[in-house]
Amino acid sequence: MKAVDAGLVANGVTDNTMRLNDILRMLPAQGHKTLVFPRGHFAFTGVIDMVSDLTMPGTSGGVKHGTVFQMPRHRHGGLVIWYPIGGARGYDGMHDVTWRHIAFFGEHSADLMPMQTIYQPLIHARNIVFDHCVFDMVQRSFGHALDVDGSTGVTVTHSTVIGSTDRGQTFKEVFQMDVAALGASGYYDRNTVFDSLPTTHMTIEHCRFLPLRDSHGRLLLPSAAPFGTHMAYAKTTDDSSYIRYGVFKDNYVEDPVSYEGAGTENSAVIHFDAADDITITGNTFVWTGETRQPSWAVAFYARSHRMVKPRGWHGVTITNNVFRGFAPRVGVFDLYREPDSVSDPGGATVGRITVRGNRFEGTPLRLALRWLGGYSSRFLVTYGRDVRGSDNVVDGVIHLDGTSADIHTG
Secondary structure, three states, X not given: OEOOOOOOOOEEEEEOHHHHHHHHHHOOOOOOEEOEOOOXXXXXXXXXXXXXXXXXXXXXXXXXXXXXEEOOOOOOEEEEEEOOOOOOOOOOOOEEEEEEOEEEEOOEOOOOOEOEEEEEEEEOOEEEEEEOOEEEOOOOOOOOOEEEEOOEEEEEEOOEEEOOOOOOOOOOEEEEEEEOOHHHOOOOOOOOOOOOOEOEEEEEEOOEEEOEEOOOOOEEEOEOEEEEOOOOOOOOOOHHHOEEEEEEEOOEEEOEOOOOOOOHHXXXXXXXXXXXXXXXXXXXXXXXXXXXXXXXXXXXXXOOOOOOOOOOEEEEXXXXXXXXXXXXXXXXXXEEEOOOOOOOOOOOOEEEEEEEOOEXXXXXXXXXXXXXXXXXXXXXXXXXXXXXXXXXXXXXXEEOOOOOOOOEOO
């Protein structure tokens, strides 16, 4: 089905929400459906109610020349793209939805405040894909663009994120990997089930995270913090209670936002609270000198004594990344645990930790030497276990691990 033939208008002003929701309701319940959008600006307000087994392809070209989803021009507020749960539990809610070549766009004010946000909460969903999409100034203040709560098989690939809210908030990941808990979601309906189900198998790959710049290339806002979560809602210390199998691969991140928040770990470019089996590999992180440096590159932590926490972490893989112009205020990789934050203190603190082949280009010599001399307090901090990486090098000459041998794991 073609969106324009079905009555949608691509002028950036007409509110298409009611018509789109009518179209989605009328689609056959069985079998996969495709709703094709041509080039143009399609405006919506309020809530779009999605359906399963649906592909929404647009026309490539980004905000200027492609298919754009936005609020009506100069209208202030927020749009929610909702994936109804219908009382589902487990990963049995909305499923098999693909967005392709769609640019989600929001206007901002003269003082760079987001005026139009587009928020997509995924709860109990599975197999949701964003392919060659754009997220341009749509992130909520104190929130996210994609809020993935208790879902599985969510993939963002070959997509671009531009700008950030940068308003001093702790909760700043543009793509959040979270659990199905009441405090975790910014939108829900009366049929939503909150059972602390963790998100698994979420992949961000081949994406770009770029700062907002003016027509002369001057930085206006840093890029968004790309991926992670900042709170744990697990009921038990069992592995099945925790976020796991997250992949951040082959992405480019330039001048990401930095904020201390509830602690320096929240200032890490990528940070997770109580998550296992997270892979961060093949990415390029760049600082041009136009933004504040973070405290850490990557942080895993368990802080709050009010919530059930795991005994430690396992399956953390940080390999073959490039950090260019990186000069963190504290250190590089941090696995942090407050003494009273773990409900079941038995067992190992960390296990299966692989930190290998990371390259640091243009890091100040004094910092590199500090990492080398204080390896377990500045470079790879694990608080209680001696874990060493391998083949991590600054400017091709300073071998931080002191050896190129195989990895030692905790």
